[in-house]
Amino acid sequence: MHKVKGVVVKAKNEPATVETILVPDPGPGEALVDVLTCGVCQTDLHYKVGGVSDDFPFLLGHEAAGVVSAVGEGVTEVEVGDHVILNWRAVCGECRACRKGEPWYCFNTHNATQKMTLEDGTELEPALGIGAFAEKTLVAAGQCTRVETPLEDDQFAAVGLLGCGVTAGIGAAINTGAVKRGESVAVIGCGGVGTAAIAGAALAGATTIIAVDLDDEKLATAKRLGATHTVNSKNNDPVKAIQELTDGNGADVVIDAVGIEPTFKQAFQARDLAGRVVLVGVPDPGTTIELPLDEIFSRGGSIKSAWYGDTLPSRDFPMLVDQYKLGRLDLDAFVTERIELDQVDEAFETMKAGKVLRSVVEMPR
Structure with a gap:
């Protein structure tokens, strides 16, 4: 004992x-x-x-x-x-x-x-x-x-974050959202998980990565970690802004990293036809949402929730540690x-x- x-x-x-x-x-x-x-x-x-x-x-x-x-x-x-x-x-x-x-x-x-x-x-x-x-x-x-990759003592603070939030966000992009090279991605909510989703989209090769938040400081951090565009939803309609940044179409993948009714509806409306919506923000118990069933059908694509970013630790943790050591994933920034x-x-x-x-x-x- x-x-x-x-x-x-x-x-x-x-x-x-x-x-x-x-x-x-x-x-x-x-x-x-x-x-x-x-x-x-x-x-x-x-x-x-x-x-x-x-x-x-x-x-x-x-x-x-x-x-x-x-x-x-x-x-x-x-x-x-x-x-x-x-x-x-x-x-x-x-x-x-x-x-x-x-x-x-x-x-x-x-x-x-x-x-x-x-x-x-x-x-x-x-x-x-x-x-x-x-x-x-x-x-x-x-x-x-x-962890088989050699690390300095002060790097474990960053690498340990792979145990939950950072991996949940990266996995929401790479695993659940299946972001492909050249695709467009929008992330609504730039806390730890949302910012990690932006880093994941960049790692996956997305070329248009739109960060949406109410806080300019969070948006600046998102820009440092891979966002190509930022939208302050306090001052701008995020759905219109995402559409304008994607030739009027909407993003291929929209990730809701907040998990409340308004942000989920924004994610649903801001995706392209046949696009993917990923919910990684954890809703409060009892949260409900109302969406037109005909729009769910006519937009096609998929709506998914990301459980732990669909992460398999034995597969994903070593890969992400290697990406960190190669300088492609800035875990220290978290x-x-x-x-x-x-x-x-x-x-x-x-x-x-x-x-x-x-x-x-x-x-x-």
């Missing part, structure tokens, strides 16, 4: 506080990971405010990189000393999605069987089965993706600030104010 510090939220809307937690040695199929870095993601805030479930207390954090310090019986995926990115899609290999050859949709992903606890024995529910705002965390071995464990609650406020792409916790070494 390991006694370490971790960030816990004990009840709905309570502050996230640093607590002493107990982490078991790994059992069969599990891995113990010394956390190096962990990004502050919107999903962690959803846990804090009760937007995911009521299974408090939660051990927050999931966008993480670390080093494997111990493995349990039967583990072959990783070894002690491996640098890893943690993921929340540890595919089972047996569910109907895996059997169909679509493991990125795995419906039965693995988490550690044993529970991490507070000192009084209260069991903690780890965010997305990871719980990485902690000096050590216990996960299923399949949640560890080995790291707005580096903080300590006791600053996570402040980072939630900074994130809500829209002042960062990512705050990243760095553990003492």
